[in-house]
Amino acid sequence: MSDHSIDGPAYGSENRPILRIALVYMLTGFVIFLIMGILGLIMRLDHAGWWVISPNWFYRIMTLHGAGMVASLLMAALGGIIAILNRTVKLSARWLWSAYVVYSLSVPFLLYAVLIGGFSGGWTALDPLPYHGMTWSKSAGVMMYVTFLAVGVGFLIYCVHIFDAVRRKAGGVRRALAWEVIFSRKSNSQPYEPEVAELAAIVTAIIGIVTVIGGVLVLVPLFAEAAGLVKSVNPLYSKNFIMLFGHSIANVTIYIAVALVYGLLPVYTKRGGHTTKFVALAWNFTIILVLTPPPHHLYQDFAQPLGLAIIGQVASWSIAPSVLLLTILGNLSYIYRSGMRWAVPSVMIALGFWGWVFGGIGGTIDSAIPANQLLHNTLWVPAHFHAYYLLGVTTFVWGYLFYLISDLSGVREKASTKIAAWLYGIAGAGFLLVFFFSGADSIPRRYAVHLPEWNLYAAIAVPFVLLTIASLLWIIADMIRGLRGAWRNTGATK
Amino acid sequence: MTQKDILILFLVLSAIWTAIWFKVILSIPNIQPEEEVTKNANTLRRRLAFPMIATLVILLTAVFYWSPYPVFREHTIGKPEVTVNVNSFQWGWILDTDTLPAHKVVEFNVTSRDVNHGFAIYNSEGRLVAQTQAMPGYINKLIFKFDEPGEYTIRCLEYCGVSHHVMLATFTVD
Numbered sequence: 001m002s003d004h005s006i007d008g009p010a011y012g013s014e015n016r017p018i019l020r021i022a023l024v025y026m027l028t029g030f031v032i033f034l035i036m037g038i039l040g041l042i043m044r045l046d047h048a049g050w051w052v053i054s055p056n057w058f059y060r061i062m063t064l065h066g067a068g069m070v071a072s073l074l075m076a077a078l079g080g081i082i083a084i085l086n087r088t089v090k091l092s093a094r095w096l097w098s099a100y101v102v103y104s105l106s107v108p109f110l111l112y113a114v115l116i117g118g119f120s121g122g123w124t125a126l127d128p129l130p131y132h133g134m135t136w137s138k139s140a141g142v143m144m145y146v147t148f149l150a151v152g153v154g155f156l157i158y159c160v161h162i163f164d165a166v167r168r169k170a171g172g173v174r175r176a177l178a179w180e181v182i183f184s185r186k187s188n189s190q191p192y193e194p195e196v197a198e199l200a201a202i203v204t205a206i207i208g209i210v211t212v213i214g215g216v217l218v219l220v221p222l223f224a225e226a227a228g229l230v231k232s233v234n235p236l237y238s239k240n241f242i243m244l245f246g247h248s249i250a251n252v253t254i255y256i257a258v259a260l261v262y263g264l265l266p267v268y269t270k271r272g273g274h275t276t277k278f279v280a281l282a283w284n285f286t287i288i289l290v291l292t293p294p295p296h297h298l299y300q301d302f303a304q305p306l307g308l309a310i311i312g313q314v315a316s317w318s319i320a321p322s323v324l325l326l327t328i329l330g331n332l333s334y335i336y337r338s339g340m341r342w343a344v345p346s347v348m349i350a351l352g353f354w355g356w357v358f359g360g361i362g363g364t365i366d367s368a369i370p371a372n373q374l375l376h377n378t379l380w381v382p383a384h385f386h387a388y389y390l391l392g393v394t395t396f397v398w399g400y401l402f403y404l405i406s407d408l409s410g411v412r413e414k415a416s417t418k419i420a421a422w423l424y425g426i427a428g429a430g431f432l433l434v435f436f437f438s439g440a441d442s443i444p445r446r447y448a449v450h451l452p453e454w455n456l457y458a459a460i461a462v463p464f465v466l467l468t469i470a471s472l473l474w475i476i477a478d479m480i481r482g483l484r485g486a487w488r489n490t491g492a493t494k
Numbered sequence: 495m496t497q498k499d500i501l502i503l504f505l506v507l508s509a510i511w512t513a514i515w516f517k518v519i520l521s522i523p524n525i526q527p528e529e530e531v532t533k534n535a536n537t538l539r540r541r542l543a544f545p546m547i548a549t550l551v552i553l554l555t556a557v558f559y560w561s562p563y564p565v566f567r568e569h570t571i572g573k574p575e576v577t578v579n580v581n582s583f584q585w586g587w588i589l590d591t592d593t594l595p596a597h598k599v600v601e602f603n604v605t606s607r608d609v610n611h612g613f614a615i616y617n618s619e620g621r622l623v624a625q626t627q628a629m630p631g632y633i634n635k636l637i638f639k640f641d642e643p644g645e646y647t648i649r650c651l652e653y654c655g656v657s658h659h660v661m662l663a664t665f666t667v668d
Contacts, residue, residue, distance in 0.1 A: 059656055126653070129609045236631075302634040324546075333531050340522050353515070357515075373624065447658070
């Protein structure tokens with residue numbers, strides 16, 4: 001049985017240096033997220049025809065926005081896991097700081113590639129474009145891949161350490177993956193039950209390690225090409241592995257964010273917190289559910305072997321029953337008739353479940369091959385993943401950060417800040433709906449210049465974006481009051 | 495199936511989900527013991543699992559039958575009667591014809607001579623009707639039948655550099 005299932009805070013406060021690291025990861029991610037959000041606003045202003053920027057700058061901003069958002073939200077979510085794991089698992093500050101430093105090296109590399117090198121090949125940097133950009137040099141393309149490398153290696157250091165730390169505590173990988181819970185019979189009355197956060201951490205670490213291996217398998221040949229050792233890389237090969245790396249690193253972020261919810265919900269509902277058979281199954285399935293759908297990004301590459309399209313389709317649709325019946329239903333049952341206490345973090349959690357499924361409906365439809373034929377690379381696609389991010393990942397992760405700062409500092413939230421949290425959800429939903437409608441109207445994604453008849457969509461979206469930013473600033477204004485106290489309560493050992 | 499049908503399906507499913515979500519949120523003050531809720535949730539899970547998975551399995555068959563891959567399109571639309579070669583580059587399209595017949599099965603052999611592009615056909619109302627990727631070193635075969643005469647526009651739908659959005663071409667169907 002878990003020691004810290006319901007009682008006590010949803011973070012470990014004994015090892016204060018580790019908690020400081022968690023805070024640094026989360027705050028770094030938060031600050032970059034805010035800057036990237038402004039870049040997103042600029043793009044929508046351009047689409048509305050209200051602040052027209054040159055295509056060259058539009059695509060550079062688009063590249064920064066994509067890369068910055070994916071990397072910053074992942075980092076913030078990883079920080080949350082560190083804080084929760086700190087309750088029960090012995091973590092190494094040296095490993096976590098090393099991961100942070102290497103991961104953060106991606107920032108100067110990215111800025112160099114985009115701002116100095118003029119790279120505007122998109123955050124996915126789909127080969128062969130980075131080395132054939134026409135308006136930027138090959139070295140800028142190489143620098144973009146070095147950015148990938150820094151994120152990948154930093155993430156790998158983190159994952160290897162987390163994997164090892166959780167495995168050690170459990171006394172084996174099978175136990176850490178809660179297989180004793182899954183396969184327990186009634187006669188075996190004492191299966192080893194890891195904390196949900198431990199299970200989630202080792203699962204996401206495994207996904208992270210495989211993801212980085214996928215990244216290495218494409219980066220090595222691409223660096224070899226840049227060095228003149230090979231003439232070119234097979235574009236179908238590189239596309240598959242770039243999508244495996246990009247998709248998985250983005251997709252795993254929501255699962256890491258959900259792990260924070262498993263830690264946080266018991267604080268507000270006095271329910272859950274146990275690694276039941278369903279919870280264990282859900283997390284074990286997650287490994288497959290994140291790593292097998294990436295071929296759905298290549299549905300429109302008809303030269304791709306049909307078997308891979310079938311894998312992508314079946315895998316993408318397997319997510320719906322698994323996530324709905326295991327994770328969503330499980331978490332809703334923690335909330336349903338629970339007397340949950342309303343506070344900023346619990347509002348954010350509730351919103352996050354709505355947004356996750358809302359984005360999931362859009363994604364599941366788009367992952368049907370005939371529908372994808374009509375939606376691929378229209379604004380439907382960013383609609384889907386912005387729903388995941390804006391009303392899934394960010395609500396979970398910022399909800400957790402808000403809780404962490406408030407609880408560590410002892411500065412209680414203002415009652416009115418809950419309004420800001422609800423506004424964030426309403427504004428986000430409006431912004432996302434416009435994206436979905438735009439996609440259904442066949443408007444392409446990644447277009448610097450929109451036709452006049454498309455401007456109206458972005459014009460409707462902009463006020464929602466502004467409201468999202470305003471509500472976030474409102475939340476920040478409350479959260480910042482506790483920041484100094486929270487900082488003081490981490491760091492040096494008591 | 496058009497984008498409009500897809501949008502309606504999406505909105506209906508989202509509305510159902512939103513109703514369920516509201517039911518959960520509004521239930522919060524009306525407290526019930528956790529054991530009872532968990533028991534009911536497990537029953538619901540058991541009841542939903544089979545119909546949900548069965549529906550998806552049935553739909554999967556339909557998905558492949560209606561997929562745009564040549565092996566299926568030759569059954570659903572017919573064998574190609576007209577062939578068009580399409581090459582692409584940063585930033586333009588080369589088609590070996592600019593006029594195509596209506597009501598005949600057309601096969602587009604699409605490739606690229608530099609980076610990845612997206613060969614997307616928009617009808618005269620600005621609606622995306624078919625697409626495939628244009629990839630260097632590979633030929634993607636897109637089979638399509640134009641039922642409506644008019645002017646069609648090809649847009650690039652795979653980001654390919656700073657003039658991606660002006661990578662256009664047109665052809666006429668009559």
